[in-house]
Amino acid sequence: NAGVTQTPKFQVLKTGQSMTLQCAQDMNHEYMSWYRQDPGMGLRLIHYSVGAGITDQGEVPNGYNVSRSTTEDFPLRLLSAAPSQTSVYFCASSLSAGGETQYFGPGTRLLVL
Amino acid sequence: AQTVTQSQPEMSVQEAETVTLSCTYDTSESNYYLFWYKQPPSRQMILVIRQEAYKQQNATENRFSVNFQKAAKSFSLKISDSQLGDTAMYFCAFMKGRYGGSQGNLIFGKGTKLSVKP
Numbered sequence: 381n382a383g384v385t386q387t388p389k390f391q392v393l394k395t396g397q398s399m400t401l402q403c404a405q406d407m408n409h410e411y412m413s414w415y416r417q418d419p420g421m422g423l424r425l426i427h428y429s430v431g432a433g434i435t436d437q438g439e440v441p442n443g444y445n446v447s448r449s450t451t452e453d454f455p456l457r458l459l460s461a462a463p464s465q466t467s468v469y470f471c472a473s474s475l476s477a478g479g480e481t482q483y484f485g486p487g488t489r490l491l492v493l
Numbered sequence: 494a495q496t497v498t499q500s501q502p503e504m505s506v507q508e509a510e511t512v513t514l515s516c517t518y519d520t521s522e523s524n525y526y527l528f529w530y531k532q533p534p535s536r537q538m539i540l541v542i543r544q545e546a547y548k549q550q551n552a553t554e555n556r557f558s559v560n561f562q563k564a565a566k567s568f569s570l571k572i573s574d575s576q577l578g579d580t581a582m583y584f585c586a587f588m589k590g591r592y593g594g595s596q597g598n599l600i601f602g603k604g605t606k607l608s609v610k611p
Contacts, residue, residue: 411597413597413598413599415599415601420603421603422497422584422601422602422603422604423538423584423599423601424601425598425599425600428597428598430597438598468536470538472538472599474597476597477597478588478589478590478597479526479545479588479590480597481528481540481543482540482597482599483540484530484537484538484539486535486536486537487536487537487538
């Protein structure tokens with residue numbers, strides 16, 4: 381198993397550009413989520429999904445879109461990048477919601493100029 | 494809303510010694526889970542230990558153990574025989590139980606940076 385994979389590893393964007401961060405898992409996990417990590421802030425939840433076709437907002441959803449058409453993939457879209465979205469983004473997955481251990485991808489570092 | 498507090502931004506320990514990282518949380522839930530994650534310089538988030546709130550027995554995983562005090566809402570991590578490879582950021586995290594709503598979502602503390610010195 382590859383576990384949770386994320387692409388790209390690093391990306392530079394200009395303000396106003398859009399992009400999609402990819403996340404995939406091969407463990408047949410129902411639950412997937414996106415977090416962002418900023419210095420001194422820990423990790424904060426952006427969006428999550430409890431199964432294909434079902435998504436919901438987390439703590440900091442503004443400026444981000446998600447969809448989940450398959451169990452394996454959970455892409456995160458930045459609609460119009462802003463410098464405040466400069467961060468490290470982590471995707472995570474677990475077998476189901478409610479107590480299961482979440483497994484994290486390696487992260488994507490995003491710099492918005 | 495749940496909150497997780499790690500009061501020690503940085504700590505250091507000598508190799509082979511024991512260190513304890515503190516974590517407190519606030520919740521009105523009775524069913525929940527607590528986690529410690531390690532983030533080494535590689536940035537990968539690695540699960541260290543998981544505790545189910547309804548279990549009174551403290552979880553252990555090799556050199557890592559927790560002191561879970563449910564009434565005090567405290568969840569500290571003890572690392573015994575510290576090794577250079579334990580140098581990392583350590584995050585405490587809270588998750589509601591299966592029927593708690595927003596299930597599956599982790600709420601993280603701000604982390605403790607641990608340095609193990611030779």
